[in-house]
Amino acid sequence: MIGGGSPGSATSRGEPSADREAAPSSPSRARSTASAPPRETTSGIFGPCTTKAYPQGPAELARMGARTPWHDPGVCEGTGACARACPTEAITIEGTGRGARLRLDYGACVFCRKCVDACPTGALRAVRFFELAVRSKDDLVARHVAGGTLGANPPPSQDKVSREVRERISRLFSGSLAVRAVDAGSCNGCEVEVSALSWPAYDAERLGIHFVASPRHADALLVTGPVNRNMRLALQKTLDATPDPKFLVIAGACGISGGPFRRSKEVEGGVPPSDLPSVWVPGCPPRPEALLYAFWLALGRVEQQLKNGELPPKVGGSSLR
Amino acid sequence: MSAGAPDHGSEAPLLSATRSQGERTAPPPRSQVEVPGARDERKWVAAARGGPTLEEAEEGPWEVVVALERWRPSVLSLVHALRFRLATLWGENAHGGDVEVHGIFLGGAECRGVHLRVDLPGAARKLPSLLPDLPTALYFERELSEMFGVTILASPDTRPLLLHERHTAPPMLPAGGEPTGVRAPFGFPRTEGEGVYEVPVGPVHAGVIEPGHFRFQVRGEEILNLEVRLGYAHKGTERLFEGLEPSQATVLAESISGDMSVAGATAYALAVEDVLGVPVPPAAQTARGLLLELERAAFLMGDVAGIILDVGYAAGAAEANVLREQAYGTLELLTGSRLGRGAVVPGGLARPVPAEARVDVERSLDAVRRGLAGLVDHVHDQPSIMDRLRGTGVISLEVAEALGMVGPAARASGLVRDVRRDRPYGPYVHERVRVRVASRSEGDVEARFEVKVAEVLEACRLARHFLGEGGPATGPLISSRSARPRHGLGIVESPRGEFLVALRPSEPAKKVLARVHVRDPSFLNWPAIEYAVRGNIVPDFPLCNKSLNLSYSGFDR
């Protein structure tokens, strides 16, 4: 009984019906009884290892899309074309022409590259750089003056989390970290990349990072989504149920700033700041390597790369300027 | 296990629906109205209007206005006599505080469909319910009621749907109510009797899963009833489109259901192109086809992996996830984004797909196709896996039809609808593109597994086809034309099924969006899980759930 009786199910485009309705590629149940010769069923398990080297080894940068916007104030003419093109107000500009003050917030960026396409002077470039996670939200914001020099007068970056706390986290958890994922109203794009951490390609468990079913078992909460009204209470309860000491990893533009949803009355605009040690991971969604980096940053096993919104001068082996 | 589970004893070849449906009730009699040739959509509308139902007034090519007292009979006649199905229903603000209710009804192949509208005067805003005759309407009516303050007359279920807090006013009205922080009551049905107990689950689930609440009533291990409460991922997204320029809202369309970003962006782009009359270069259409099929392959590989994992075969699931990663890596190669975000924009593509990626893409598609075929052969040989899938979580054709289900889940129950075939759009319009639609009739987890496997293989085949046709393609800038219908409609076969966007730009300049309505396929499919689990055991719930893979965010928006 094909087509369920809807009026057009009789093929009206002059095609043989079998061709359109049956799926020759659909495997049949009868096949399971055939004694097929043993065949190669496993490209990943018994075949060559597909787990990527990162973070212990280098990331496969050449295969990554260049999506992270990077702004060079030296060639910026302050046209404001980027700010007009940006869908999430991640770039804002005050004034025009040289001397205009530009603000680029990686915490609100959805990595769409519209600003790069819009910029008439080439001051904005898309680069392959994903180690964007930071311990303090302030470090996500670049403040530039059009026509000025890069990092001309950066305010000192102060780490909100004291060295003592960082060392304690590292001592307690770096061998084995139990993470509880909480979706606080995400679009589920972030969930795809969080689940990818369990795929053979990323295999977070090899690094001692595993996802647990209950906050009672967790050392850290991984929060995605803009914290909408309907999940506020559930997020708070999950947080309260997680035993101390604990820390937060906030993943995605939504969790940091509300992302695409920041203007809605139904969302809080991200995870509210708390006293808990936190790591903020830009991305929409952050790619799995970016999440692995964030965990290692939280565990004190790598240095923070992004400071005052400035990318390190060398990105992917090539100089930014 | 379910007493009504189909008999799986025989090993008949089951390429498509060949198993008898048992005592199916006869379908309702076909229309008394003469059904015109499926090609001529104008005649469809004329038949609908000349039939026993619709008023004369008509605005634009497809928007038909009916008087309030004719709403219910018109809709029911469209659905029951003319065999249209309700695809979506949404509200809009009109002048003077009135609310317009719009409905899209789609037929089968080659019929553009009927667009009905009924105006509700601001003073009363009352609409007679379409229930119990049209079960599909329930969620739409509940949303209309809470979002626009429409009183649904004689509705059997007036509970809120997406809003958990009381609002100062219905949030979609022009003034826009605010959440008050006071939780609105929500009653769950109770089941009583000896040994009956309740299992509440969620909204925070035990894995990397979206938020939602399930209330099971269970006796022993058998599930007597399940009620799903959603809305936990509600973000008021539809409202956020309003006032934006069409080119700025793509990220919102991608964030309805982020795991179907390409499909969401494409449906949105088609709707914008439809209403503004934007031409899309053929090469961009082909490239969209490539991205859509790659996304489908990656997405459905995840379902295959999830089903294998939920029977406890971790090595097989890992194998499937190796292939899934391959598909996402390919999408990144083509678009720069693993989920294909930012690639599709109104007018075409944001940037051309790189021609030099071709060889790599071909190799990946072959690897996915070969890897999956091998894995599935292997899985078929494991009786301990197949036994768990067979007869579990059955959704009958009657239920699927009554709920208006779409996508692979519907096709696994013998309800064969696929937008790519029935209402070809963009890349699928070309006559050389023949989509081979997989289907089964059993409606159990195994049927959904097999359909999804077949669809990954078919998606790889189609992607290869589009790759061969492809070329560099970026779109022109948007320019508006005046003589168009008020609304644009974009309908795409996403990995979960029919994804629909209806939008209206502001008048007269059409520069910004006035109203955007998005209907994710999961909005239609969610109730099916409540039927699928009945009579099953609690430990099989994850299997039922994974085989349907419903989107919470897509439903809640």
Ligand code: SF4
């Ligand atoms: S890449 Fe980021 S900063 Fe640039 S337009 Fe997109 S969201 Fe805005």
Ligand code: SF4
């Ligand atoms: S950050 Fe982006 S991908 Fe993640 S939940 Fe928000 S919109 Fe979705």
